[in-house]
Amino acid sequence: MTAVIEVEHLTKQYKGTLAVDDISFRIEENTIYGFLGRNGAGKTTTMSILTAQNFATAGSVRVFGEAPYENRRVLSRMCFVREGQKYPDDFTPAHALKAASLFFPHWDEEYAAALIEDFRLPLKTRISKLSRGQLSAVGVIIGLASRAEVTFFDEPYLGLDAVARSLFYERLMEDYAEHPRTILLSSHLIDEIADLIERVIVIDEGKLLVDRTADELRGEAVTLTGDADQVERFIGDREVLHRERLGNVAAVTLLGSLGQAEAAEAAAAGLERSPVPLQQLVVRLSRQNESRRSGAGQNGTPRSRAPRTAGAGESS
Amino acid sequence: MSTTGTLTSADFTTPGRRAHTPNPSRTHMDSTPGRSAPAAQPPSTLSRVLNVVRVQYVNTYIFVWVPLMVLGGSLVISLAIYAMIGADEPMYGGGGQAPLWYFLVAGIQAMTLTFPFSQALSLTRREFFLGTMLAAALSAAGMALVYVLLGLLEQATDGYGIHGYVTYLPWVWESGWASAAVLVFALVMFFFVIGFWFATLYRQFGTVVLTTLLIGLAVLLVAAAFVITRMEAWGDVVSWVAQLGPFGAAGVIGATTVVLGIGSLLSLRRATP
Numbered sequence: 001m002t003a004v005i006e007v008e009h010l011t012k013q014y015k016g017t018l019a020v021d022d023i024s025f026r027i028e029e030n031t032i033y034g035f036l037g038r039n040g041a042g043k044t045t046t047m048s049i050l051t052a053q054n055f056a057t058a059g060s061v062r063v064f065g066e067a068p069y070e071n072r073r074v075l076s077r078m079c080f081v082r083e084g085q086k087y088p089d090d091f092t093p094a095h096a097l098k099a100a101s102l103f104f105p106h107w108d109e110e111y112a113a114a115l116i117e118d119f120r121l122p123l124k125t126r127i128s129k130l131s132r133g134q135l136s137a138v139g140v141i142i143g144l145a146s147r148a149e150v151t152f153f154d155e156p157y158l159g160l161d162a163v164a165r166s167l168f169y170e171r172l173m174e175d176y177a178e179h180p181r182t183i184l185l186s187s188h189l190i191d192e193i194a195d196l197i198e199r200v201i202v203i204d205e206g207k208l209l210v211d212r213t214a215d216e217l218r219g220e221a222v223t224l225t226g227d228a229d230q231v232e233r234f235i236g237d238r239e240v241l242h243r244e245r246l247g248n249v250a251a252v253t254l255l256g257s258l259g260q261a262e263a264a265e266a267a268a269a270g271l272e273r274s275p276v277p278l279q280q281l282v283v284r285l286s287r288q289n290e291s292r293r294s295g296a297g298q299n300g301t302p303r304s305r306a307p308r309t310a311g312a313g314e315s316s
Numbered sequence: 317m318s319t320t321g322t323l324t325s326a327d328f329t330t331p332g333r334r335a336h337t338p339n340p341s342r343t344h345m346d347s348t349p350g351r352s353a354p355a356a357q358p359p360s361t362l363s364r365v366l367n368v369v370r371v372q373y374v375n376t377y378i379f380v381w382v383p384l385m386v387l388g389g390s391l392v393i394s395l396a397i398y399a400m401i402g403a404d405e406p407m408y409g410g411g412g413q414a415p416l417w418y419f420l421v422a423g424i425q426a427m428t429l430t431f432p433f434s435q436a437l438s439l440t441r442r443e444f445f446l447g448t449m450l451a452a453a454l455s456a457a458g459m460a461l462v463y464v465l466l467g468l469l470e471q472a473t474d475g476y477g478i479h480g481y482v483t484y485l486p487w488v489w490e491s492g493w494a495s496a497a498v499l500v501f502a503l504v505m506f507f508f509v510i511g512f513w514f515a516t517l518y519r520q521f522g523t524v525v526l527t528t529l530l531i532g533l534a535v536l537l538v539a540a541a542f543v544i545t546r547m548e549a550w551g552d553v554v555s556w557v558a559q560l561g562p563f564g565a566a567g568v569i570g571a572t573t574v575v576l577g578i579g580s581l582l583s584l585r586r587a588t589p
Contacts, residue, residue: 080438085436086432099433099437105359
């Protein structure tokens with residue numbers, strides 16, 4: 001795999017707060033990334049630095065092997081669509097899209113026109129008069145139609161309604177299949193984008209928490225549902241991420257996977273095995289991180305073991 | 317995509333107008349499925365800078381209509397006053413300055429309204445700066461032309477028939493229409509750059525720092541005036557300016573503008589959208 005972005009020890013210090021805390025990762029070519037984390041985790045700051053819109057306090061960022069700051073060669077290959085993008089007064093969506101077509105070398109006018117229809121974007125209304133959903137659509141269309149080699153979507157879909165959001169996911173997948181490129185989707189609607197993303201990067205309080213493929217992450221945990229006593233038997237010394245009990249039936253989410261023999265045994269014991277939704281995993285990992293920071297296990301997992309660090313794969 | 321011509325609303329009305337034109341990059345990529353978009357030849361800095369000018373002129377109010385309206389308004393008011401006075405000898409007034417001061421505002425707007433969007437278009441800050449300055453220079457040239465034409469009109473009609481002069485000021489026209497044009501151009505750029513720089517500083521440092529800076533600047537100017545007054549040197553200052561002539565003044569203002577421009581580019585390089 002070829003890395004299009006290499007981040008090393010990136011740190012961003014604002015007055016009084018450490019927004020990004022010494023993170024390092026690589027972004028591979030032609031991959032869809034989920035860039036996840038809670039609000040204020042440092043996602044936007046990181047993406048702003050990758051696109052040279054903001055400045056690192058320390059560490060280095062290389063995009064296509066070069067520093068992106070004031071670098072026309074690098075910047076013209078990237079597109080950063082952010083939630084709440086500001087547009088000049090008096091601009092209509094038509095103006096904004098026209099301007100985008102001037103600067104993104106791979107801009108596809110035809111595709112943009114199709115997207116305008118899909119999202120029912122009024123072209124001649126002033127942007128300041130658009131609804132939140134329509135405003136989001138402007139950014140989404142620019143991000144898709146620019147076909148930039150690296151495209152960042154920083155939650156621009158938050159303003160879209162459910163129908164428009166699923167339309168966005170659909171169009172993104174279709175276009176990605178035809179024109180592979182590197183896409184970073186930042187979101188906290190993790191379940192919605194879970195099927196799209198191939199790799200997951202989670203940051204929490206400015207620190208890198210997870211950096212692995214979505215499949216690896218999913219394989220990290222399993223939920224067993226069935227007779228409570230039977231379920232307890234399978235926990236062994238595995239870490240319990242989540243436990244629910246209703247009468248005699250329990251559902252327990254375990255870190256780690258079951259071996260073949262164990263899986264067969266579980267099936268024989270009438271336990272149902274189900275994958276853990278990505279969202280739940282990310283939430284658990286973030287909470288774990290939080291409780292680790294606060295120094296006390298307040299997340300109700302009595303069997304919590306040593307804190308997990310990013311990339312420390314745990315397979316059995 | 318063409319890099320010249322102006323943006324008109326006609327460009328936007330028919331989004332599907334190119335539906336039958338196959339996109340070359342698309343056909344190319346269709347033939348190599350599974351490959352990523354090839355690294356296109358990066359567009360030249362010049363074409364990107366010219367496109368910034370086009371983006372700045374999407375909103376023609378800032379650079380065209382508002383300065384003309386301000387000039388028109390101050391012309392009407394000046395003439396009304398001249399008509400009321402009704403003197404027999406030529407009357408000169410400062411109404412013609414008004415549109416020049418407006419360019420402080422134009423500089424602020426060109427920065428605050430367009431800079432965040434320019435970053436979303438993946439422009440470098442230098443490209444945005446050069447394009448915006450070029451846009452202002454076009455407007456400044458237009459203003460210079462309008463001033464010269466009005467000045468010629470005033471000369472031809474003996475001050476609109478009432479001996480009232482707004483743009484034809486003897487000292488400005490000392491070396492003919494060219495000196496008036498150059499001086500107007502320099503003043504427009506001077507005010508524009510100041511507005512642009514202040515807006516950049518405001519974005520970067522906020523209200524307190526900018527206000528402090530402005531107060532500091534005012535104190536410096538007052539101190540200079542005080543020193544000149546104490547030294548009873550106003551006569552020297554006036555004669556120095558008179559000696560400078562319009563070309564010399566334009567040169568001094570132009571050089572100052574270049575220095576201010578360099579300062580504002582350096583500030584912009586640290587600005588975040």
